[in-house]
Amino acid sequence: MADPGNATLLVASNRGPLSFTETDDGSLRASRGGGGLVSGLSGLSNSDTQQIVWVCAALSDGDRAAARKAPDGRLDGDGHDTGGLAVRMLDIDQATFHRAYNSIANATLWFVHHLLYAIPTSPSFDAGFRREWSSYESYNRAFAEALAAEAAPDAKVLVQDYHLTLVPRLLRDLRPDLRIAHFSHTPWAPVDYFRLLPADVARDTLLGMLGADHVGFHSPRWARAFADCCREVLGAETEDDRVTYGGRATHLGIHPLGVDAESLRERAREHDVESRVAALRRRLEDRMAIVRVDRTELSKNIGRGLLAYRELLRRYPEWRGKVTHLASAYPSRHDLPEYREYTAHVQRLAAEIEDEFGTDDWRPIVLDVTDDYPRSLALYRVGDVLLVNPVRDGMNLVAKEVPVLSENGCVVVLSTEAGVADEFGDDALLVNPFDISGTADALHTALSMPADERQQRCRRLAAVAGALPPARWLADQVDAI
């Protein structure tokens, strides 16, 4: 067992709550990110006895410079605002990080859990994959070792997401005294798809997770899929709320992350959002707005959303000139060729719709591919219909943020394959994300819905969305271990 540290609560995630950029004079400027999780942790850190450390990877040159300058690897004493938390940033060899983060986490595990492969030709788990997988193991081991060094006896550790599936087991081997939770922000693959992975990789991934005392998901569906994999691949015993393997039980927890409605509303009243709302209203005139806001991510299904909008305009011509589709698809993972091609595909489809239906007086679609958070919030406020149609999605927080901010009682057209669909049920208009015709029909129904029904649905959705804000989401998991 490694020597204990003094942290009583630890969080581990690839991306931490701080990032650094090198300025022209060679100094480092810190900026805070991490959203609700940081505020949630800050709440917990107010308690005198709680010492919190967040372990994350250095992601940029600035991060790496900051990590090297920190004497004990911690970034709390360096004049940066870390929200009361100590941050330990791991300076992992760049080539190792690239293989672990891009090739394994984002181009393999993400693809497996979201069913994104074109099976006839990908994936191919060859000798190159073996090297990548070994880097993923090293990267996970670096986290486990840092956590083991920082954690006080019997401390609690919250491990985040598919980047760090091996950490719970590696950490338990180093420090059997710790209480370990893992949370997956993604879906979990059905067993027939999970089995694409080489047998030892599939096995090690599950065993890695089962090193935790508690394994959390956004939706019961993903927890069930995980249990199915443990049963079919490992031969584990499974019940609704636990998996037992090798004499140890791991509890399954459902923690559907919600939004902090009050702080979201405050942010959306700031000037930068107000000015964008005004600009959008001028553009819309008296037309209705179908909005969507997504990363340009293969799972988000932006292309089929556009096809559904095109079919709406073809089959329900009464909406021509009466509706505008405001689609925000901001860039993501452009280091992967699939993502660059996907962005081009989405832009081509938008241009086709413009060509088919646009007039001198009316642009049927406005596709924005820049990342502008205040503009996203403005879209949330003005939208009459929100389209959220991912092919598969762990939760989808946009679907929860919009009802909170909506001014007109926004109708949510929602994929059955998003985790949030379990909570929203029929207060949203549920669609099969592959069914273009069904989605077009749902858009028509949404646009045609009477104002009072829209508002009642939207109010109920907002209540669901605020049910488990980040601070409680986090506290629940801490309590669970």
Add this chain to the structure above:
Amino acid sequence: MADPGNATLLVASNRGPLSFTETDDGSLRASRGGGGLVSGLSGLSNSDTQQIVWVCAALSDGDRAAARKAPDGRLDGDGHDTGGLAVRMLDIDQATFHRAYNSIANATLWFVHHLLYAIPTSPSFDAGFRREWSSYESYNRAFAEALAAEAAPDAKVLVQDYHLTLVPRLLRDLRPDLRIAHFSHTPWAPVDYFRLLPADVARDTLLGMLGADHVGFHSPRWARAFADCCREVLGAETEDDRVTYGGRATHLGIHPLGVDAESLRERAREHDVESRVAALRRRLEDRMAIVRVDRTELSKNIGRGLLAYRELLRRYPEWRGKVTHLASAYPSRHDLPEYREYTAHVQRLAAEIEDEFGTDDWRPIVLDVTDDYPRSLALYRVGDVLLVNPVRDGMNLVAKEVPVLSENGCVVVLSTEAGVADEFGDDALLVNPFDISGTADALHTALSMPADERQQRCRRLAAVAGALPPARWLADQVDAI
């Protein structure tokens, strides 16, 4: 209820046992196909009381001309050798047939059951798909009506495959007196993948199948997947061997089709095969032969097979110059663009391997893309290692034919995702078809295996392969209803 006919046993399949070509003088020339099923049926037709009718679709101009010339739609009285069966060929409108056969059966249902979609962009079930689906319904209805017209009271009907999933229910509605069996020669999709289909299409497909008294599959895995879909999509009650829905029970049967070893051996001793065996032996000299024989079909995984062979030559250089990969990939479904691209992809990979390893004395790979059945049989005879690595396959008969014909005790390197893997178990070398490195290792193990072990394994595989020849396979299903 429709008026009964006089057939006591009926078979329905898209492709029938006869095909016709128009000759230069305007007459029609018939040729027989249908393989083991025809011989199997011929056996049953020897019984005096059994009147057998085979209902199929006209597939070519020649077929359509023959169908139109037959006075009652039956082709038995026209001087053609139908093996003692009456054949009723349906002259279905060509555009309807194209949409039903190509767009729905081969480009939708086949893709769903084999997990072949590139999910980020396909499938898209739009207004065009709705038209295609409606053609599939008409095509299925044409079969149901023909069967209803031909069948004697209480007759037995064997409906074949994914082209005709709606027939059992349509036929039961017309003729509740009939005993109906359906057999799927494909895998069945896992429920999370089956749900890609629009809700009503998924539902109608399952309800169509449940119109049968008996639903058969090659492997317990596919039967289980079908039952899962019935439970999750329809809310049906499921047990191991039956699905109950709406007060009716449908039995699930496992009928793993085997080969008629004796007739296969006879065919493989004919002159056209002998001469090809001799040519292959001259080409091989004293090198070992890794063989494969597949349709160029997206599910057959020919590309990853070539990648595994390349990794074998890279990581086990002792095999360079000592082994030749004889790969036969004959054309299939070249009306679908995915298939043309796939063929080009396979040819590129083969050329890369040739470039990387080929010498003046040694061609590492011989890729043959022509359809030459005697050459395939010759490959079966001379192969030292057979590679059968589909990403998903209902059964895979090549894996059963090779051990029967093998002269050297061929080692079978076999995908876990082929139905035949359930029967072969560890007498084959099982591989994950996505695991290139694992497949390369298995090829090395196979090439290195001592002669007596190879022969013992091969003998056991041949016994399994011959366990359920077509005639018995057919008789079992007739008995089951």
